[in-house]
Amino acid sequence: MMAAKAIRPARLLNRTAHIVPGQLRVTELTFEVPLNHSNPSVGSLKLFGRQVTKHDTPIVPRADSEQEEFYRKPYLVYLEGGPGFGNKEPQDHQLTKTALDKGYTLLLLDYRGTGLSTPINQPHLATLGGPQEQANYLKHFRADSIVRDAEAVRLCLTSGYPESHKKWSIFGQSYGGFVALTYLSQFPQGLREVFLTGGLAPVKRTAEEVYTALYKKVIQRNEAYYRKFPEDVERVRQVAKYLQEKSPLLPGGGEFTVERLLGIGLCLGMNGGLDLIHSNILKMTMDLDQFGFITRAAGAAFEGLIPFDTNPIYAVLHESIYTNGPDRASDWAAHRVGKALSESEPGLSWLSPVGKALSADTTKPLYFSGEMVYPSHFDCYPELKDMRETAEILAKCDDWPQLYDLDQLSRNEVPVYAASYVEDMYVDADFARETAKAVKGTKVFETNVMYHGALRAKTEEVLRQLFKLRDDTLD
Structure with a gap:
């Protein structure tokens, strides 16, 4: 069992409210929390969030006490996917309308290290010391620290609320669901209800087991891709051969390698992902046919699809989300599992020497990878290059705290x-x-006609099903 942890309320540094189109009242909030909640003396971080409520103009102006009560509704906290992503603007967020219609105050809180919450970036990491010091710092940016932040913010924001409103609801999309399950493990007393979309984390599984299962699905999605676009077997190899021979740079300065090209498979599991990949491959091959090189426009379009430079946590801490407790180093599990699989799966042969893979049977497709992070990514992304040694330390780390109880x-x-x-x-x-x-107590809506990004692609349908699970009766 995980030991109970006493959390101090976050310190509210700033609160500024604005009215934005869509009849929204958006309050920008900045908090201060410890870097290490177990040892507050070692430093602090800033957290940023947006609190969203409905804005209306009453015929008869409300008294101050009535106005305060009008805006004091139960909180629903959105937990973004990732790891490593901040929140969108409230007026663009898929959850805003439903949350407000259901009577919640929506809180979009950027995780530590993301968005506007002391975001992780290489120049700042460099000021902390060498790779070991940087790794020690980054260890505080997993879900176990994120939920301590959230609980500290809850204690701050609800300090004057009646007991019935002190608990809040949380909504976790993808990695946000992983965070939600850590929240349930550590601070269930702060939660009223939990909503998850694509976020039932593999709480009983190791990183090796996770990637062994996920590669099977990646292969299936590659097969679907090449069934839909059989002409891209040759095109993908054409682009890969050019990258191998010319070693070009992308507009942002990173090396455009074969491994980076095939990393576009991160999009395979999303609605419209096959078409998005095809459009990029088509553009690059048209460039090569017409000019003999890949244009800036095609390079920039491709570069924007994989977020490692702008959201480095996604790369440097990705495998750590599957390490639940000590004695479980991830040790580049995705690469190890993929390389072993490549011996029997020709489409993944590029995980061994790339040149050998490109010289093999050119009638066979090269498979894209999924959301796997490989050591080679730290050679071709500018923001990651100086984090290579830090990433190696984190990959070997075997003293991670427990995430799930x-x-x-x-x-x-x-x-x-x-x-x-x-x-x-x-x-x-x-x-x-x-x-x-x-x-215990989990109700699930399971479907085979939606993909991982259904909350964005089919918002109304997903939310209707979730709230039906809450509101309808099962006989």
Whole structure:
């Protein structure tokens, strides 16, 4: 069992409200929290969030006390996917309308290290010392620290609320669901209800087991891609051969390598992902046919698809989200599993020497990877290059704190409502079912006609099903 942790309320540094189109009242909030909640003396971080409520203009102006009560509604906190991403503007967020219509105050809180919450970037890391000091700092940016931040903010924002409003609801998309399950493990007393979309984390599985399962789905999505675009077997090889021979740079300064090209497979599991990849491959091959090089326009379009430079946490801490406790170093699990698989799967042969893969049977497709992070990524992304040694230390780290308390989850009393996708390329459906059984009181809407990004692509349908799980009765 994970030990109970006392959390101090966050310190509110600034609160500024604005009215934005769409009848929204958006309050920008800045908080201060410790870098290490267990040792507040070692430094602090700033957290940024946006609190969203409905704005109206009453016929008869409200008294101050009535105005305060009007805006004091139960909180719904959105937990973004990733790891490593901040939140969109409230007026562009898929959850805003439903949350406000359901009577919540929506809180979009950027995780530490993301968005406007002391974002991780290489120049700042360099001021902390060498690779070991940087790794020690980054260890404080996983879900166990994120939920301490959230609980500290809850204690701050609800300090004057009635007891009925002190608990809040959380909504986790993808990695946000992983964070939500850590929240359920550590601070269930702060939660009223939990919503998950594509976020039933593999709480019982190791990184090796996770990637072994996910590669199977990646291969299936590659097969679907090449069935739809058989002409791209030759095109992808044409682009890869050019990259191998010319070693060009992308507009942002990073090397355009074969490994980076095939990393576009991160998009394979999203709605419209096949077409997005095809459009980029088509543009690059048209460039090569007409000019003999890849134009800036094509390079910039490609470069914007993979977020490692702008959201480096995604790369440097990705495998650590699967290390639940000590004695479990990830040790580049995605690369190790993929390289072993490449011996029997020709499409992944580029995970061994690239030149050998390109000289092999050119009638066979080269498979794109999924959301796997490889050591080679730290050679071709400008923001990651100087983090290579830091990433190696984190890959070998075997003293990670526990993320999930399976005993606590087995006796959970907080209602959990989850949307799970059979064809999910990022969260294995079988492991998701295993987790749903492990978390007491979980209700699941499972479908094979949506992908991982359905919250964005089919917002109304997903939210309708989730709230039906909450509001309808099962006989």
